[in-house]
Amino acid sequence: MLTDCEQTVLDDAKLLLLDRTLGPAEKAKIIASIGILGSYSRVELLSLFLQTAGAILESMLIEKPDEDSDEGSVAHFL
Amino acid sequence: LPAHGLIILYWSVVEDFGANLVGVAKYLQQVVMDVHLLFFRTLSLQADQDMQTKHSNLTALLKTGGLISLYQAYFIRDISKTLDLSENSGKNLHLPTLENFDVVHYCGTQNAASTHGDYRKILDQWLVNIIAKISKSCNSVLSKMESATDVAKLQLRVWNSCTTVITASAHSTNSKQSRHSNADSKASDANNLIGLGHDNKLKLDAESVQRFFDPHYKASAASSSQAGASSSGSFGLTSIGHVIQQQKQHQQQAQNYSFSQSDWCCACLDLLQSKKLLVRVSTELGIAASSATAESANRNAEAHTYLWSIAFMNSFMHQVERLLRRSCEDVLRRVRQDVLDALFELGIDVDPTTLAVKHVLAVASKSSSIAPDGQNGDGSVAGSGGPLANSVASSATLFRKAESIRVALEDEVINLLNEIIIPVKEKDAGQKDGNKNEQDSNDPMSSSALSRALYVQCSQLLAQMLISLRVLAVSVSKHVHGQTVTLSHQTVETGVKYSPRFDGSNVFSACGTSGAANFSPKHGGTKVSSHHATATPLLSGLLLIGRVCWLLKIKGRFVEDALMLGDTSANSVSSQRYDLCSEDQFISACEIADTDGDGVLTYTEAVEVNIQASFPVWFYLLLFQF
Numbered sequence: 001m002l003t004d005c006e007q008t009v010l011d012d013a014k015l016l017l018l019d020r021t022l023g024p025a026e027k028a029k030i031i032a033s034i035g036i037l038g039s040y041s042r043v044e045l046l047s048l049f050l051q052t053a054g055a056i057l058e059s060m061l062i063e064k065p066d067e068d069s070d071e072g073s074v075a076h077f078l
Numbered sequence: 079l080p081a082h083g084l085i086i087l088y089w090s091v092v093e094d095f096g097a098n099l100v101g102v103a104k105y106l107q108q109v110v111m112d113v114h115l116l117f118f119r120t121l122s123l124q125a126d127q128d129m130q131t132k133h134s135n136l137t138a139l140l141k142t143g144g145l146i147s148l149y150q151a152y153f154i155r156d157i158s159k160t161l162d163l164s165e166n167s168g169k170n171l172h173l174p175t176l177e178n179f180d181v182v183h184y185c186g187t188q189n190a191a192s193t194h195g196d197y198r199k200i201l202d203q204w205l206v207n208i209i210a211k212i213s214k215s216c217n218s219v220l221s222k223m224e225s226a227t228d229v230a231k232l233q234l235r236v237w238n239s240c241t242t243v244i245t246a247s248a249h250s251t252n253s254k255q256s257r258h259s260n261a262d263s264k265a266s267d268a269n270n271l272i273g274l275g276h277d278n279k280l281k282l283d284a285e286s287v288q289r290f291f292d293p294h295y296k297a298s299a300a301s302s303s304q305a306g307a308s309s310s311g312s313f314g315l316t317s318i319g320h321v322i323q324q325q326k327q328h329q330q331q332a333q334n335y336s337f338s339q340s341d342w343c344c345a346c347l348d349l350l351q352s353k354k355l356l357v358r359v360s361t362e363l364g365i366a367a368s369s370a371t372a373e374s375a376n377r378n379a380e381a382h383t384y385l386w387s388i389a390f391m392n393s394f395m396h397q398v399e400r401l402l403r404r405s406c407e408d409v410l411r412r413v414r415q416d417v418l419d420a421l422f423e424l425g426i427d428v429d430p431t432t433l434a435v436k437h438v439l440a441v442a443s444k445s446s447s448i449a450p451d452g453q454n455g456d457g458s459v460a461g462s463g464g465p466l467a468n469s470v471a472s473s474a475t476l477f478r479k480a481e482s483i484r485v486a487l488e489d490e491v492i493n494l495l496n497e498i499i500i501p502v503k504e505k506d507a508g509q510k511d512g513n514k515n516e517q518d519s520n521d522p523m524s525s526s527a528l529s530r531a532l533y534v535q536c537s538q539l540l541a542q543m544l545i546s547l548r549v550l551a552v553s554v555s556k557h558v559h560g561q562t563v564t565l566s567h568q569t570v571e572t573g574v575k576y577s578p579r580f581d582g583s584n585v586f587s588a589c590g591t592s593g594a595a596n597f598s599p600k601h602g603g604t605k606v607s608s609h610h611a612t613a614t615p616l617l618s619g620l621l622l623i624g625r626v627c628w629l630l631k632i633k634g635r636f637v638e639d640a641l642m643l644g645d646t647s648a649n650s651v652s653s654q655r656y657d658l659c660s661e662d663q664f665i666s667a668c669e670i671a672d673t674d675g676d677g678v679l680t681y682t683e684a685v686e687v688n689i690q691a692s693f694p695v696w697f698y699l700l701l702f703q704f
């Protein structure tokens with residue numbers, strides 16, 4: 001059972017995995033830490049990583065209407 | 079995931095990648111490379127000399143148990159560094175020592191093969207889902223674009239994002255700070271949207287920063303944790319803090335991590351080179367797996383293009399073909415209207431839908447005699463045509479008209495193709511001038527598909543054009559033949575011998591330079607003169623149509639020249655990856671397309687069948703039909 005503090009750190013660490021400025025070495029350490037902290041297996045860690053990345057990608061893919069443009073959502077996506 | 083963290087991260091990602099298609103491609107590339115490096119890449123393939131020299135003992139120890147992943151190796155290195163840190167700081171963090179560290183437990187008890195299979199299942203499923211979503215969004219956006227040039231330019235940008243990585247980048251601290259401040263302002267806006275106040279956001283950010291960067295905060299947090307989780311929890315906090323400190327040092331050094339092109343190729347080969355994955359993606363998208371894509375999966379030299387080919391290429395090619403098809407239809411409509419206008423000026427009124435001759439305007443000549451009421455015996459209207467309706471058009475005039483129609487078609491085709499090809503050329507030229515060492519910007523698969531689409535669409539365009547001309551010729555010749563038969567019956571009744579050399583069955587011979595002159599009654603009369611007056615526009619029309627066909631035959635290479643405009647050395651190779659069909663194959667295809675079996679491929683039949691052929695064959699077919 002994780003404490004609130006540990007859970008918060010764990011959640012933030014998941015987000016850190018998606019930081020572009022971090023290299024693979026740093027991310028590997030984060031994953032190792034998350035794995036130990038949350039008792040995740042490596043397969044679960046991969047799922048976690050992809051789940052978070054998928055959420056970000058889906059957020060990027062959401063079409064937002066552009067009120068300033070007659071072309072609607074096209075302008076913001078190009 | 080906590081909402082505020084996700085939103086802040088989202089805006090951070092937006093800042094880094096941009097909330098557009100190029101950004102999506104870049105981010106997807108980043109994720110694939112991360113997954114590859116963190117979960118799939120084995121230490122045996124790594125050349126991390128620093129790690130191997132510093133931790134050779136651990137590496138050797140783990141290697142004895144089989145392949146270990148880079149993740150495992152970094153994990154071990156992290157543990158050893160953490161141990162050093164704990165020893166230096168003198169804090170008792172209850173960390174495992176090297177002697178009692180359970181390698182088997184932390185590196186997993188399953189063997190490498192089964193783990194790799196589990197990874198593949200998860201990754202492939204994720205890729206299929208996310209690619210389907212990307213493709214859907216891509217199609218949705220591209221379908222709203224009306225300019226083929228814009229699509230081509232966007233395609234090049236996405237292609238570059240998918241296939242190349244930043245090989246060397248150094249973000250200045252100032253730019254990074256400004257970027258982060260910008261991201262913060264956007265995150266503030268986002269927090270306002272979800273009901274969080276500005277102060278609340280700052281408080282959250284401050285806590286987060288303190289949590290990550292303050293070792294005392296971490297120590298206190300660890301000491302306050304429950305005893306059962308203190309060991310693992312303190313390790314995790316210290317480890318993450320160590321990572322953040324390293325990142326801070328990186329920022330101070332104004333360095334940003336970047337992947338190399340070889341990393342990307344390696345990731346593509348390991349993760350995306352899978353026919354099974356291609357089939358699953360194609361099935362998910364509801365399309366047939368492209369043979370070009372399947373072929374490319376076997377070519378390691380094109381490894382860097384895999385992401386593009388499975389996630390984006392189909393959408394772009396579909397939209398480019400849509401725009402090309404529409405443009406070709408516009409060109410066909412305009413050029414066909416030019417032909418109909420030219421025929422109308424000669425006195426032939428043609429229905430633009432069925433291409434049947436509706437009315438023929440009689441030509442006023444010295445020997446002709448038009449009925450006072452303006453109606454001839456066969457119901458044709460006299461004296462209300464275009465500028466040439468009241469006089470016989472000379473061959474030179476007709477040839478000039480035919481040449482103007484050919485030139486109009488040439489201009490239309492060149493403009494059509496330039497709209498697609500020139501942006502590619504400009505991009506290539508710009509990249510060659512700007513950075514000669516950069517990865518080749520030509521997309522071999524897209525170039526091949528684009529070349530094929532151009533050939534197919536241009537073939538369709540010319541085929542439709544020629545079919546229109548042939549249908550026009552047949553329609554006019556039938557009209558002439560009908561008049562000839564009527565006149566023959568009348569000749570029997572009146573005893574006047576009328577023997578035109580043109581009998582309507584050999585249209586092409588009538589399209590020669592003396593076609594109109596050959597239609598000369600040996601004996602003049604009122605009826606004969608009247609028929610002569612109405613037959614002359616028809617024969618002139620036939621001459622015009624035949625001349626246009628002949629000009630396309632002898633000067634029809636402009637399409638080929640226009641298609642070759644965009645052929646760089648790479649494209650010329652790629653354009654030969656598909657075979658143009660032979661004449662025999664084409665005739666066979668036409669026979670199949672001739673659904674009613676009358677030996678004539680009509681306009682409607684040709685529209686219904688997507689016959690892919692090189693355009694010169696159509697000319698031969700047209701001539702054969704004549």
